[in-house]
Each structure stands twice: as C-alpha cells, then as structure tokens.
Amino acid sequence: MSIAIHCILEVDIAVSARMEGKSLAIAYCSDSMGNDSPPSGDSKIIAVDFGGAKSTPPPSESPDAKTLLSPLTPFISELGSEQWHDATVGLAAVQSILAKIRKGAKVPLEPDLGFGRKEETENDLTEGMRYDLEQLEKILLAAQEASLGFHLAFGV
Numbered sequence: 522m523s524i525a526i527h528c529i530l531e532v533d534i535a536v537s538a539r540m541e542g543k544s545l546a547i548a549y550c551s552d553s554m555g556n557d558s559p560p561s562g563d564s565k566i567i568a569v570d571f572g573g574a575k576s577t578p579p580p581s582e583s584p585d586a587k588t589l590l591s592p593l594t595p596f597i598s599e600l601g602s603e604q605w606h607d608a609t610v611g612l613a614a615v616q617s618i619l620a621k622i623r624k625g626a627k628v629p630l631e632p633d634l635g636f637g638r639k640e641e642t643e644n645d646l647t648e649g650m651r652y653d654l655e656q657l658e659k660i661l662l663a664a665q666e667a668s669l670g671f672h673l674a675f676g677v
Contacts (some may be wrong), residue, residue, distance in 0.1 A: 544649025605670025
C-alpha cells in the first residue's frame, strides 16, 4: 500500500497526462517534516488568539518558514471536502516549484517518514516529484482551458 496525491477536477475531462502522485506525496510529507524546527528555549507557552485579534501570521506561514512544496498546501483538501480552486492559481504555484527544481532545489528524504521506498535516494525522490509536478502542470493547463476548478487530495 502506498500514499499518493491526486488531482481532482470539478468535472472529468479527457486529459492525456496521468499523475501517479506517489513521489509527490512522499516529497510533500518529507518537505513538511524537514521544516520543523525546535522551539527556542524551554518555554511551554502556547500563544492562542481568540477572535483573531492578532494580525501576524503563525510562524509556519511566515515567508522564512516556507518549504519548496508549501505553495501546494492551500490546494490540498481535507477528506470529504470539495473546495474548488482556480486552475490558473494552482498552475502558477506548480510552475514556481518546477522552476526551483530546475535550478537544483531538492527535497531531503526524511528517514522517519514511515512510508516510501527504503532504497530511494534524494535524487530519485526529486526526479519522481518533478515528473509528478510536470503531469500536474498538464492537468491544470487542461483544467484552465476548460475553466474548471480543482483540488488536491491524499489517497491510498
């Protein structure tokens, strides 16, 4: 059994691209885990904002905390949710990630992930993720042309 990220369109259309999504799911989870930084000091204080009084974003949303694949996060729907997103916006996010990968960016393979191929290397993961993103780009181009919304979802 393996986990994958799937692209779901508002309406099924004929698209020549097929995204397996396994490498993208592994990379997304590795990328997210690799961004965790331990809190400074021994503080056990948790800041809670009741009612949205503070206007500063949480640390995970600050520009410094962004990971390579964090632009995909707004498009990943929760189980059972059908929140549709503009394909043009998703396409821009995918193309920005692909541009970084083509310039040499990689996702470190997180050994404690708990799923994925044990023999896979960082280069294998990056190459598989690049291929998944290129297929997603083709799917989103077709969705954009058909004026369809989309969302991404984890699946088994």
